[in-house]
Amino acid sequence: MRRPFFPLAASALASLLCLNSAWADEVQVAVAANFTAPIQAIAKDFEKDTGHTLVAAFGATGQFYAQIKNGAPFEVFLAADDSTPAKLEQEKAIVEGSRFTYAIGTLALWSAKPGYVDGKGEVLKQNAFKHLSIANPKTAPYGLAATQVLDKLGLTAATKDKLVEGQNITQAFQFVSTGNAELGFVALSQIYKDGKVDSGSAWIVPATLHDPIRQDAVILEKGKDNPAAKALVEYLKGPKAAAVNKSYGYEI
Structure with a gap:
């Protein structure tokens, strides 16, 4: 006797959803306070497009630096300058080659x-x-x-x-x-x-x-094995994130 087609399709769909869920990861992000509204908008598209979840904390760049050095569980850092991420790079506290300017304030x-x-x-x-x-x-x-x-x-x-x-x-x-x-x-x-x-x-x-406010992002050491951390950095380089940044007055 032939099995009905629909239950097979539903079963396959359920398996696919479980598989997608297994691929999805969460990324802990330290975000400079000035970038609060843009990252909240970007996070929605990021989750929709990649399945990954962005968990953000907001504050001052200098305070985040101290927290990172003291072992805070952040995996990606979106700073309000380029000097702090550069310092972390010199201290070998980031994934090599991950630093880039995501916005100019x-x-x-x-x-x-x-x-x-x-x-x-x-x-x-x-x-x-x-x-x-x-x-x-x-x-x-x-x-x-x-x-x-x-x-x-x-x-x-x-x-x-x-x-x-x-x-x-x-x-x-x-x-x-x-x-x-x-x-x-x-x-x-x-x-x-x-x-x-x-x-x-x-x-x-x-x-x-004033000096240019170049805002750099990095993947921190704690995020080196997290696919969501790498996915977020790549997403920030893409056209959707750029459009959001521009709408909030940032240079790209």
Whole structure:
């Protein structure tokens, strides 16, 4: 007696799904705080297209470096600079040949108040504000870039007593968004979507006023045998990730 075709097809489909599940892995990723929104968008496509799951932690690049050196279980590191991954490479703490620039960040001076920040950043020179938020320049590359801008504009001394430091760029953003600081230096990606600033008012800082914010990614030693780690790095080099990055104001 011939067996019905459908049960065989269902059985084969179930086997295939189990096989795909067996191939899927999870990757633990340390992500610079400025890249929170883009990686959340990329993670959805990454999981859909590869079956792998991305588990992200967000924070300051310098803090992540210390955690990695102390044995944190991260397998991929998306930094906010290129010097920290280069240092890890010199220390042989990454998979050889895995380091590459996944995005070039843009700094912005932002206020939650519409019309408060002008298009040329003259509000800084007017110096009528009480608090200026920046990320900690010792651990956060965007904070370092902010201090370079103030130095280039000759405003370091004038703003010194008005600075409010966040542990990372997310906290610097929160100080402004909650009104604890009238304005602050943030990552453009935090306020930018689909080609425009989506709230408040902002000055997109010219790249000539600070060192380039080249953001490098690496596969860490703990991820050397994880297929999902390699798959994520390759995915970040692809067109879908590039499109997401561009929509948040990053250069590719």
